[in-house]
Amino acid sequence: xxxxxxxxxxxxxxxxxxxxxxxxxxxxxxxxxxxxxxxxxxxxxxxxxxxxxxxxxxxxxxxxxxxxxxxxxxxxxxxxxxxxxxxxxxxxxxxxxxxxxxxxxxxxxxxxxxxxxxxxxxxxxxxxxxxxxxxxxxxxxxxxxxxxxxxxxxxxxxxxxxxxxxxxxxxxxxxxxxxxxxxxxxxxxxxxxxxxxxxxxxxxxxxxxxxx
Amino acid sequence: xxxxxxxxxxxxxxxxxxxxxxxxxxxxxxxxxxxxxxxxxxxxxxxxxxxxxxxxxxxxxxxxxxxxxxxxxxxxxxxxxxxxxxxxxxxxxxxxxxxxxxxxxxxxxxxxxxxxxxxxxxxxxxxxxxxxxxxxxxxxxxxxxxxxxxxxxxxxxxxxxxxxxxxxxxxxxxxxxxxxxxxxxxxxxxxxxxxxxxxxxxxxxxxxxxxxxxxxxxxxxxxxxxxxxxxxxxxxxxxxxxxxxxxxxxxxxxxxxxxxxxxxxxx
Numbered sequence: 001x002x003x004x005x006x007x008x009x010x011x012x013x014x015x016x017x018x019x020x021x022x023x024x025x026x027x028x029x030x031x032x033x034x035x036x037x038x039x040x041x042x043x044x045x046x047x048x049x050x051x052x053x054x055x056x057x058x059x060x061x062x063x064x065x066x067x068x069x070x071x072x073x074x075x076x077x078x079x080x081x082x083x084x085x086x087x088x089x090x091x092x093x094x095x096x097x098x099x100x101x102x103x104x105x106x107x108x109x110x111x112x113x114x115x116x117x118x119x120x121x122x123x124x125x126x127x128x129x130x131x132x133x134x135x136x137x138x139x140x141x142x143x144x145x146x147x148x149x150x151x152x153x154x155x156x157x158x159x160x161x162x163x164x165x166x167x168x169x170x171x172x173x174x175x176x177x178x179x180x181x182x183x184x185x186x187x188x189x190x191x192x193x194x195x196x197x198x199x200x201x202x203x204x205x206x207x208x209x210x211x212x
Numbered sequence: 213x214x215x216x217x218x219x220x221x222x223x224x225x226x227x228x229x230x231x232x233x234x235x236x237x238x239x240x241x242x243x244x245x246x247x248x249x250x251x252x253x254x255x256x257x258x259x260x261x262x263x264x265x266x267x268x269x270x271x272x273x274x275x276x277x278x279x280x281x282x283x284x285x286x287x288x289x290x291x292x293x294x295x296x297x298x299x300x301x302x303x304x305x306x307x308x309x310x311x312x313x314x315x316x317x318x319x320x321x322x323x324x325x326x327x328x329x330x331x332x333x334x335x336x337x338x339x340x341x342x343x344x345x346x347x348x349x350x351x352x353x354x355x356x357x358x359x360x361x362x363x364x365x366x367x368x369x370x371x372x373x374x375x376x377x378x379x380x381x382x383x384x385x386x387x388x389x390x391x392x393x394x395x396x397x398x399x400x401x402x403x404x405x406x407x408x409x410x411x412x413x414x415x416x417x418x419x420x421x422x423x424x425x426x427x428x429x430x431x432x433x434x435x436x437x438x439x440x441x442x443x444x445x446x447x448x449x450x451x452x453x454x455x456x457x458x459x460x461x462x463x464x465x466x467x468x469x470x471x472x473x474x475x476x477x478x479x
Contacts, residue, residue, distance in 0.1 A: 111281055112322035115315075116336035116388065117308040126339070130326045 003174055003182050009165035010186065016082050016151040016161060017190075021144055023087030024094050031095030036102060046095070053092035059153050061085035066157040082154035090147050097139030101132030134201055141198035145191045152187075162186060230293045232257045232423040233392055238277055238287035240270075247273045248284070249447035255392075258421040262434035262455070265444040266470060271427040272319075274444065275394050278425065279314040280307055292391065312340060315385030319397040321377040323369040323384070329356060330365040333384045341388060348387075355383040359413050375406030379413055386417075393417065395426040399433075411437075431474055435459055443467045 034046025056064075066081040105128050113123040155164035166183045170176045233255045240248040248270045255261055263271045276282040278289060280297060289297040296310045323332050330352045337348035356362055359379040369377050378398055385393060395414065399407040411433050418424055418437045428434055434441050435455040442452040443464065451464040462468040 106320075106322075108318060108320050108322035109324065111318065112324070114281060114307070115279060115311055115318075116384070117311040117340045118336060119308070119339070122339045126335070127324055127326075 003169060003179050006162060006165040006169055006179060006183060007186070009160055009162040012079060012154075012159060012164075013148075013151055013161040015079060016086065016154050016159065017144075017148045019079075019083040020086035020090060020151070021147055023083060024090035024143075024147070025140070027087060027091035028094035028098055031091055032098035032102065035095065035099050050092040050095060053088050056089075058086060058089050058150055059156065061089055062153060062157050078154060078157045078159035081157060082151070082159050086147060086150055086154075089150075090143055093143045093146075094140050097143065098132070098136050100139065101134075101136035102128060104135050105131045134204070138198050138201040141194050141201065145194050145198070148187065148190055148194075231255060231290075232259070232292060233278070233425075234288075234290040235274075235278060236288050236290075238274065238289075239285045240273055240277060240282060241285055247447050248277065250287070251444070251447075251449060253425075253442065253449075255423055255425065258423055259440065260418040260422075260424040260426065260438045262438035262441045263425065263427045263444055264429065264431065264434060264441060264458075264470070264474075265450075269445040270447045271444050272396050275396050275425060275427050278392075278394055279311055279316050280305070281316070308340075312388055313391045315388060315390035315393040317378070317381050317385050317393070317395045317398050319400050321369070321374070321381045321401070323377055323380055325369050328366045328368055329361060329372070329380045332369075332380055333387050336384065337387050351387055352383070355386055356380070359383050360409060373406050374402040375409050378402060378410045382410070382413055382417075392423045392425070395424065395428070397427050397429065399428070399430055429474060431459060431471065443470065445470070 031046050031049055034042040035050070037043045037046070062082055062085040065085045066076055066078060069076050069081070109128060109131065110123070113127050118127070151161060152163045154161055155167065158164070162183050166179050169179050231254045233253070235251060235253045238248050238251040239246070251270070251274055253261065253274075263275065265271050273282055277284045280289075283302065284297060284299075286299055287297075288295055291310070291313060295301065297305060323329075324335065327335060330349060333352035333355060334345070334348040337343045337351060338345055341348075343351070353362070353365065356365060359382055361376060361379055361383070364372060364376060364380075367376075369380070372380070378401075382398075398414065399410050402410060407430070411430065414424075414426065414433070415437045426434070426438065438455055440452065441455050441458045443450045443458060443462075443466070445466055451458060451462060451467045458467060459471055462471055
């Protein structure tokens with residue numbers, strides 16, 4: 001196997017990244033709303049979710065889902081287990097960034113919506129959401145970079161991503177430094193533009209987002 | 213419709229037979245601190261009540277209780293003969309239905325920063341009253357022209373002065389055709405030279421027959437535009453009367469001290 005053949009794993013890496021990012025965002029919305037809820041059950045469930053999602057290492061999540069969850073006689077595929085595991089972990093972080101975005105909007109904006117008898121969905125989607133979006137987007141972009149890097153652990157349960165093919169190439173005689181340098185450059189091709197996006201949003205909104 | 217094109221909503225006969233708003237025995241605490249200690253207020257249709265008093269006396273909390281932004285711990289609120297709040301109604305009260313009838317203008321304007329002036333005024337018409345965009349925009353243009361901002365339809369809040377923003381906020385509240393308007397220190401966050409236009413709009417509104425309650429430190433405005441004034445301090449109505457009585461012949465020592473402290477030129 002030659003070094004460029006490592007690119008065969010790019011599709012799976014992108015599938016892992018975008019799939020788990022989409023799942024994380026979908027899960028993060030109820031997590032954020034639950035963490036802001038006055039309903040004790042909703043708040044308690046969302047808080048428990050965040051504690052467990054953040055508390056376990058991503059590798060443990062992947063092993064638990066890969067070996068522990070079966071749909072009938074069929075084992076979970078490594079890619080599906082990785083998407084779900086990484087999605088759960090990242091949902092806790094993105095959920096808190098959505099919550100932070102919502103809480104950054106001035107109380108008076110919520111009160112104006114109430115005084116104008118706007119419905120809750122209209123309040124969230126049309127008034128508060130657009131104001132919360134810059135803060136949420138900046139943080140989410142930073143977490144998206146972390147997530148892409150974390151997809152590299154999916155190879156330990158057999159997902160045939162970039163790292164999986166790189167390992168295989170090294171085992172078949174390719175130079176390890178050259179191979180993983182090549183893989184690193186491929187990751188940078190994706191992380192640099194997303195990092196640039198995060199910094200642009202930060203500078204335009206004056207928000208400091210911790211680096212991923 | 214009154215001079216500002218605002219529907220006053222009630223037939224004249226109704227105005228004679230029932231108060232527009234009655235709040236009785238309103239109690240409110242935040243934690244251990246009692247902020248309102250049994251407030252009674254009654255307004256006739258078309259009446260303008262001004263509430264004055266020291267900061268922390270409960271004025272804003274009371275006005276916020278009237279449109280249920282704060283829920284009273286006890287007492288009742290009756291609008292045009294219909295009870296809208298009692299502790300027994302707490303679980304069934306339709307907050308949105310109540311707030312459609314009560315316009316609220318805040319000290320800090322609270323305009324939506326992502327929207328232009330006309331979008332701010334039209335938004336709740338479309339989403340709360342389900343008016344068409346065309347109808348809402350026509351109404352918004354008329355209201356913004358009436359508050360002197362016909363040339364600022366496309367301006368964002370950040371492109372307007374405090375006085376202009378507050379006039380947009382008044383137009384936004386009026387756009388829902390409220391039966392009662394509440395103003396919570398509407399000029400406190402505005403530079404003195406910008407207050408005149410806001411107060412003019414409010415005076416016109418009061419003169420047109422809108423039922424209004426204004427929390428204010430502008431005693432001259434209260435004297436000229438309100439029919440009744442209450443002095444609220446320590447969570448109770450310390451004194452009430454006509455502007456003439458309250459500002460020129462206050463009976464309560466605290467009222468006298470407050471009026472003298474705020475302005476001496478009214479007496």
